[in-house]
Amino acid sequence: MAQRYMLAAFASGEAIWDWDVGSDRLFLSPGFRAFLPVPANGQDICLGFWFSHVHPDDLPWLEATLRSPDRLAGRRVVIEHRVRSPKGDWTWLMLRGAVQAGSDGCVNRLIGTAIDITERKQAEEKLRLSEERLALAAAATNDGLYDWDLRTDRLYYAPRWKALIGHTEEEIGDGPEEWLNRVHPEDLIWLQATLDAQVSAGAKPFQIEYRIQHASAGWRWMLCRGIAVMDASGEPLRLVGSQSDITDRKVAEEQLRISEERYALAAQGANDGLWDWRISEGDVYYSPRWSDMLGLPHGEWTGTIEDWFALIHASDLPGLRAAFSLHLSGGTEHLEHEVRIRHDSGGELWVLIRGVAIRDALGDAIRMAGSMTDITDRKRAEQQILFDAFHDGLTGLPNRSLLLDRISQTLGRRRRPDDPPCAVILFDLDHFKRVNDSLGPLAGDEVLRLLGQRLERERRAGDTVGRISADEYAVLMDGVVDVKAALSAATRLAARIAEPLQLTSGERVVLTVSGGIAMSHTGYTQAADMLRDASLAMFRAKGDGRNRVEMFDEALRDRAMSRLRTETDLRQAADLQQLALHYQPIVRLSDGSIAGFEALIRWNHPERGMIAPSEFVPLAEDTGLILQIGRWALGEATQQLARWQKAHGSGLFMSVNVSGRQMLDDDIVGHVRAALAASGIAPETLKLEITESLLMDDPGRVVVLMQQIRDLGVGLSLDDFGTGYSSLSYLHRYPVGTLKIDRAFVHGTGENDRREEISRIILLLAKSLDMDVVAEGIETAAEVQFLRGLECRYGQGFYFSRPQPAGVAEALLSLQSLPKEM
DSSP: OOOHHHHHHHHHHOOOEEEETTTTEEEEOHHHHTTTTTTTTTOOHHHHHHTTTTTTTTTHHHHHSSOGOOOOOOOEEEEEEEEOOTSEEEEEEEEEEEEEETTTTTTEEEEEEEEEEEHHHHHHHHHHHHHHHHHHHHHHHHHHHEETTTTTTTEEOOOOHHHHTTTTGGGGOOEEEEHHTOHHHHHHHHHHHHHHHHHHHHHSOEEEEEEEEEESSSSEEEEEEEEEEEOOOOOEEEEEEEEEEOOOHHHHHHHHHHHHHHHHHHHHHHOOOEEEETTTTTEEEOOOHHHHHTSSSSSOOOOOOOHTTTTTTTTHHHHHHHHHHHHHHHSSSSEEEEEEOOOOTOOOOEEEEEEEEEEEEEEEEEEEEEEEOOHHHHHHHHHHHHHTTTBBBTTTBBHHHHHHHHHHHHHHHHTTSSSOOOEEEEEEEEOOOOOOHOOOOOHHHHHHHHHHHHHHHHHHTEEEEEETTTTEEEEEEOOOOOOHHHHHHHHHHHHTOOOOOOOESOOOOOEEEEEEEGGGGTOOOHHHHHHHHHHHHHHHHHHHSSSSSSEEEHHHHHHHHHHHHHHHHHHTTTTTTTTTEEEEEEETTTTEEEEEEEEEEEEEEETTEEEEEEHHHHHHHHTTHHHHHHHHHHHHHHHHHHHHHHHTTTTTTEEEEEHHHHHHSSSSHHHHHHHHHHOOOGGEEEEEEEEEEHHHHHHHHHHHHHHHHHTOOOOEEEEEEEOOOOOHHHHHHSSSOOEEEEEHHHTTTTTTHHHHHHHHHHHHHHHHTOOOEEEOOOOOOOHHHHHHHEEEEEETTTOOOOOOOOOHHHHHHHSOOSSOOO
16 A cells, blocks of 8 residues: 555655654655755654754744644644755745544554745745835835725725825725725826726736825825735736825925926026036036027037036136036025127127026035026127227227226336336317318218327327317327427327318318327326326417427426416405406597596406406406306496496496307397396497407307397497408408407507508598497507597597596596596
């Protein structure tokens, strides 16, 4: 029987064991022997040999089962344990056996089979570890676990799973409808499809996001993860997994999406290029607009941050690197830097780079993103504004501000006494106003441009030519050897300016200039002082006849300071009542009686005493103070005449000098009308004296003003006749009623002086034009006798009286005729 059993075992290949309890002999089939390191000599094996190769953890259970066979009578044995294989590793065996009893009823034999279940046990261990990990992970992440038994269609919902949707343990059953009926309708189809796919395919982890109804908080977003557990035949047994509440993340993602959408729209509207630098990986994302801005092909450009920096202008790159480093280190809240960058065409763009770093919990920058804006147009506009601020808009030459800066720099470089000096030459165009008046302002502008170009061509390398006012140019010459060299250069430039200019209209214009030079060797520290002194020298050149160049000296500065002090005092003189009118009689030569007076202004300076008009009237003309002074003098003279006419008869007249500036820059007609109204004198007793030079300044306007004055009934006298532009055509055109012969043609008459003929001609001319004549500067009886013989009607001069204050002048009116001199 035993032999047949052994043959059957050999034939089947099964692992069979047979233990004879009484003899402790153990029979193992060849299949079983493969599980243990059984000796090859075939010696008998006892149960102890088997037990010696059992895993220590499993031995107590195995011994307890097999060493007490009586307890197993009538039962089957099933036990799992590990044994040491011939290779030295552990093999899991599952024993199945039966107990055989003898005739005495005692167990005398155990017999059964063994199956290698190592792979199954390893799979179970892996599953256990996986489920353990899943449970631990779920606990750590606050996830809710579920376990869906597909055979019974029942689900286990962990308490946390139920709490995630706001329910207690008792409120949720074990059916799938408890889950699926709460899923948002829009998401249910996708969740169901995902779960069905696991049932059909299985064994692959899955995850899906969906919305589920919370008991009190509306819809909540869940992240569901899981895997199908399969049986040995590959059929799904269970779906196990977890879900977590990701509502906060989804809300944040939606807000981020909206924010990014807004940012993208804003960036698109602003036409900016976007960039995103992942610092740890080194990758940089450049948007298509970023690439388009630089003319780069193929839409989105790829490259590192260094590839970007390689496009930056070399002069700007250090500053950009420093700005990036400072921001990444936390030194600034954000990056904002302007640089030049190379366009793919080879050109250059100005861009504004903005960015902000994203930092980890330690504050280290892990990412940085921002934008790049094309600001080329703005920078060009700024550069143009900057250029315009320091350059003349008409000629493009440096203006006064830039010239002063260049002078300051040049003076600053002169540290040693033996350094070669520099020179500033100031040119003012002579009579440039005539070009505007005759050819028009457009032609005048063309002249200024052409002269600027001419000077720019003639300057030496390193010198600066600037236009500092309407018709003034300045030249800064560096490294001038001496005064002689500066004068030679200025004379050469003046000669080039004086060469004829051909205008686009076909007109040819020739202009001369007056120039002034200031040299730095006199010890200048301020550029404005040097330019001022060159201007003083230029004014001396104008005063000496124009078309010349003068060098500045200290005497010029002294005169300028004196002039400044005089101007300052003069501005206060009217307010402090330091100005007064003196009156010189105008006498009828026929009988020596007083016909009228000429009002002459005097300045009683508190320190310098009485100042003659020749010292301050030209200054008043230049500064415009003559307008205020002239209005005061006209009003004062007419009021005085009114008082005298009331006391001594209404036949007296008053002559008041009117300057060219008063005629052209002030409302002279209105002021005369106001003076007549205020004083109440008859208009014909007022005469205004004007000079011949005024007739040449603006002939058309002057004749209109003169006629308006004559229409008021006021007389006009031409002062100093014969010294200016005496012409019959002028006398014929202008409504002048009186000629005043200048003292230069009166002095010496009656003594056979050649000037007698000039006086005779003027008197004949006046008589033919029906004009009165007043001879000025009469100092001798012979002059009186000569003029009386020529039937000159009026005369004035020291022979009759010097100009006198009003009180003294009024006393003269009581005399029948004036004495020789007072």
